Amino acid sequence: MLDIERMNKIDSKGMYKIYDRWPEIAKDAFESNLELVDFKNIDHIVFAGMGGSGAIGDLFASILSKTNIHVSLVKGYVLPKTVDKNTLIVTTSVSGNTIETLTVLDSAKKLDCNIIAFSSGGKMEEYCSKNKINFKKIDLIHSPRTSFLKFSLSIMNVLNSILPIEKSHVFETINELTKLRNLINSQNISDSNLALNLANFISGIPLIYYPYGLQSSATRFKSSIQENAKTHAIIEDVVEACHNGIVAWEKSSTIQPILLRGYDDYIKTKERFEIIKEFFGQNNIKYKEINSVPGNILTKLMTLTYLLDYSSIYRAVLSGIDPSPVSSINFIKSRI
Numbered sequence: 001m002l003d004i005e006r007m008n009k010i011d012s013k014g015m016y017k018i019y020d021r022w023p024e025i026a027k028d029a030f031e032s033n034l035e036l037v038d039f040k041n042i043d044h045i046v047f048a049g050m051g052g053s054g055a056i057g058d059l060f061a062s063i064l065s066k067t068n069i070h071v072s073l074v075k076g077y078v079l080p081k082t083v084d085k086n087t088l089i090v091t092t093s094v095s096g097n098t099i100e101t102l103t104v105l106d107s108a109k110k111l112d113c114n115i116i117a118f119s120s121g122g123k124m125e126e127y128c129s130k131n132k133i134n135f136k137k138i139d140l141i142h143s144p145r146t147s148f149l150k151f152s153l154s155i156m157n158v159l160n161s162i163l164p165i166e167k168s169h170v171f172e173t174i175n176e177l178t179k180l181r182n183l184i185n186s187q188n189i190s191d192s193n194l195a196l197n198l199a200n201f202i203s204g205i206p207l208i209y210y211p212y213g214l215q216s217s218a219t220r221f222k223s224s225i226q227e228n229a230k231t232h233a234i235i236e237d238v239v240e241a242c243h244n245g246i247v248a249w250e251k252s253s254t255i256q257p258i259l260l261r262g263y264d265d266y267i268k269t270k271e272r273f274e275i276i277k278e279f280f281g282q283n284n285i286k287y288k289e290i291n292s293v294p295g296n297i298l299t300k301l302m303t304l305t306y307l308l309d310y311s312s313i314y315r316a317v318l319s320g321i322d323p324s325p326v327s328s329i330n331f332i333k334s335r336i
Contacts (some may be wrong), residue, residue: 093117143270
């Protein structure tokens with residue numbers, strides 16, 4: 001059985017307590033007093049970041065996917081060749097010490113483009129100060145991946161002039177996060193807790209099927225399961241999977257399908273999900289279905305991320321695993 005005593009014992013650094021405060025964190029971040037920045041004639045934005053910082057770029061790429069702004073994601077060392085004077089490069093490293101993102105920042109400085117950097121300090125702050133690059137400092141909360149919400153809403157506020165995100169959409173998002181908190185927070189460890197139900201379902205390796213527009217939530221969930229619950233996870237576009245990945249279900253395995261669905265998915269995508277559910281039913285394959293709330297794209301993505309992130313914490317605690325330590329990542333960083 002899961003209870004607060006067990007949560008506090010296993011989750012030694014209280015990661016779950018951060019998620020209990022998500023609505024307040026979102027509100028404070030969006031209303032922060034960071035100076036706003038106005039870039040002119042931007043038609044291409046490059047979001048550069050790794051891990052939890054990279055997830056911020058995923059979020060903005062999804063939000064901007066239906067606009068006239070071309071978006072590139074850099075999760076590595078190399079900038080796209082399409083960078084020009086109308087490009088804005090946004091480098092994000094919550095720690096401020098991510099070598100890949102610092103390399104991108106250095107490359108960007110040598111080009112004729114616009115640059116802004118976000119971190120909690122570290123080498124990125126030092127580099128920007130030395131080279132007179134526009135820099136915004138945002139305090140870390142607990143860890144880089146747990147700072148996702150604060151950084152996302154703070155960046156959204158700072159870049160409001162070029163990001164077509166209405167304030168009403170942000171307020172709607174905060175309102176929906178508040179509603180969701182009542183269902184999934186640590187004060188409701190019961191059968192009605194949607195995040196805990198999902199965590200209880202996951203016993204093997206989750207395979208998350210996602211529709212167009214919700215890739216960032218699927219990618220974030222994969223990372224959260226890997227980092228928090230120390231469990232392998234897979235993601236697949238649901239339509240593409242029908243042309244290849246579905247065949248793998250002809251062989252029994254410990255993989256567990258999770259269907260991530262948007263409230264207003266494209267009609268043909270909805271049909272595809274129903275066909276897959278029929279296939280799973282005929283082959284006695286147990287699956288879990290997670291539906292977004294109604295609303296704008298920011299609301300859907302943020303509430304899904306909230307639910308799925310909290311589920312990864314519950315999964316960790318149920319497995320007797322402290323979600324905070326990431327010794328494998330530290331090993332890799334020590335060799336770079």
